[in-house]
Amino acid sequence: MNYQILLYYKYIEIENPAQFLAGQRELCEKLNLKGRILIAKEGINGTLEGAPEDTEKYIEEMRKDLRFKDTHFKKSEGNGSAFPKLSIKLRDDIVSNHIKELKLDPAKVTGKYLQPEELHEWIKSGKRFFMIDMRNDYETAVGFFKGSILAPFENFRDMPKILPEIEHLRGETILTVCTGGVRCEKASGFLLQNGFNDVYQLHGGIVSYMEKYPNEDFLGKLYVFDGRITMGFNTEDPKHVVVGKCSKCGKPADTYYDCKNVACEGKRHFISCEKCIEKSQGYCSVNCDSLSNRDEKLNYTSSGIA
């Protein structure tokens, strides 16, 4: 393995976020790491890529700080191009800047942790519980847990939209899941605050579960927020299934494209099969295609006249 990707978060009070940011920048630059780190008073949320010896050194340095001694670093293989650069930003919130009004503080209210091994056991034993996927619709479009309830979110700030969907599950055992666990810290707390009493969260997220039990209960691929876009474990395994659908012809597909029309008004990020992407020449819709063609023709005509 030439490159390693780290995914981690920690909700812990950071007294001086600006000073902490400067330290993180220095450390990451020294270790030639690229990626994205969000820092807020409530904690840190990061994804970093680098040579394995450098990412390991990063973990070692972080753990010297007692606040991050028990931070769970999820590791996966990178290709060296997951991120174009290093970006470290100060935010009000480490998952989304727009849910402040929900007043969620995982340090005070959050769901009970369920380890991947425990979830595996729950599934095998047929325990009665309801799994709710707290990710966005474009993420669940390429992969999800068998039998889970998919949240109707375009963005994490849509969180209140889950309530009417699960109203009938009050009194039941609920398990929230997301990519690496950071969103569930808040999402599970949100359910507790809204009258659900028996709420768990998958510790370490789907990425930790998939790593231990590839191609078992999580179907398809996991959407990730870096240059890989999606990741799978043992995708050559015949048990691996494609759950995504081409947005044009509906056939199984799980490759994302960004519409070639930079002013795209549709869902710019879309799934397509190879045939359809070739036919559409990279546009999400006929609309985007004809608009840009018209522009090209106009340009051609006007330059022709000139």
Ligand SMILES: [Zn+2]
């Ligand atoms: Zn297609």
Ligand SMILES: [Zn+2]
């Ligand atoms: Zn488009």
